[in-house]
Amino acid sequence: MKFKTKLIQAKLGLLIIATFSLFTSFKIHNQSVVVDFSLKNVDGNMVSLSDYKSAKGFIIIFTCNHCPFAKLYPKRLNALNKKYNKLGVPLLAISSTDTLIFEEDTFDKMVKKSRSEKFNFPYLIDVNQMVAKNFKAEKTPHAFVIWKDNGAWVIKYNGAIDDNGAEPSKVKEKYVEKAVDAILQGKEVPVKETKSVGCQIHFRG
Amino acid sequence: MIFIGSTRCVKQFLLFSIFLSILFSSSELLAQNIEVVRFKDLEKKFTNSSDTTYIVNFFASWCAPCVQELPAFVSFADAHQKDAIKVIFVSLDLKKDYKKTLSPLIIKTNIRQIVFLLNEPVADTWINQIDKNWSGSIPATLFINSKRQYQRLIAESLNFETLNKLLP
Numbered sequence: 001m002k003f004k005t006k007l008i009q010a011k012l013g014l015l016i017i018a019t020f021s022l023f024t025s026f027k028i029h030n031q032s033v034v035v036d037f038s039l040k041n042v043d044g045n046m047v048s049l050s051d052y053k054s055a056k057g058f059i060i061i062f063t064c065n066h067c068p069f070a071k072l073y074p075k076r077l078n079a080l081n082k083k084y085n086k087l088g089v090p091l092l093a094i095s096s097t098d099t100l101i102f103e104e105d106t107f108d109k110m111v112k113k114s115r116s117e118k119f120n121f122p123y124l125i126d127v128n129q130m131v132a133k134n135f136k137a138e139k140t141p142h143a144f145v146i147w148k149d150n151g152a153w154v155i156k157y158n159g160a161i162d163d164n165g166a167e168p169s170k171v172k173e174k175y176v177e178k179a180v181d182a183i184l185q186g187k188e189v190p191v192k193e194t195k196s197v198g199c200q201i202h203f204r205g
Numbered sequence: 206m207i208f209i210g211s212t213r214c215v216k217q218f219l220l221f222s223i224f225l226s227i228l229f230s231s232s233e234l235l236a237q238n239i240e241v242v243r244f245k246d247l248e249k250k251f252t253n254s255s256d257t258t259y260i261v262n263f264f265a266s267w268c269a270p271c272v273q274e275l276p277a278f279v280s281f282a283d284a285h286q287k288d289a290i291k292v293i294f295v296s297l298d299l300k301k302d303y304k305k306t307l308s309p310l311i312i313k314t315n316i317r318q319i320v321f322l323l324n325e326p327v328a329d330t331w332i333n334q335i336d337k338n339w340s341g342s343i344p345a346t347l348f349i350n351s352k353r354q355y356q357r358l359i360a361e362s363l364n365f366e367t368l369n370k371l372l373p
Binding site for chain 2: 197
């Protein structure tokens, strides 16, 4: 009996995922929605959005080891997570790079990177690149702020982390921080989308 | 004694000056083939009233497909030397990395013209100025002829044939 209900639950879950996948490019009230995922963290554990019961939103950063632009941000990512994790908006870093092309982006090297840079956030590997496709992430680094809205994860911000990768001291606009601050204050996100230069995520066919 | 000493001095001085000139000329060469520009100055190089088509290739040494297509742009530029067609190479490499990555690539690919290193950190501004529909992904190539009011951005890899096809 128990087994049966579990089976039904699993089927229901699959159905929900399937419908959501169909709707990923769909927009609810003109807002893009993404689905939850389960990705392996550098500590070996699987991580999902649903693991964070009290999270109001997330800062999702598509990044990688090899990209010169991604290499500019580890300290800033640690600072972001330090500031917003306690406010209910944890940061998750995801590497979706094709590890066949970029040897520097293998899981082992991600583990090393996470240790050497003292990442205070999960660094997840998106082996089949499904999460990057779901978010429509294009490059590294590529930041998203997602927020829980009626049980769905809605993209509130999409683009650069801030407006100066090369020189942190010259940053004038902290796009991600501004977006999160605005939502936490119940306000509209001032800049919802920005463009940036980064390393293209090559999707395997 | 004094005489011998002074010739030694002269010799040393000569050697030192040769050494200096080698040092100086090599750094000058770097400055000769890479020019760091802001966007407003770069824009002036491909927007003028002459009937010239500019092919502005945005690349970076860390972008594999960009590196792959560079030789086609070099031979395209060679083939159109006598035409009103000019290829402009714009590197999006980080300024701090140019010696390590960009310079060797320029030599390896045999780019004989100046490569502009775009030093414009706020990408959101200049990317939109090139093309509102461009995400900033590279390789990307801008075809522009201001006199003919032709402007087209192709954000994908190109080769010799496709380059020719895209001319106005």
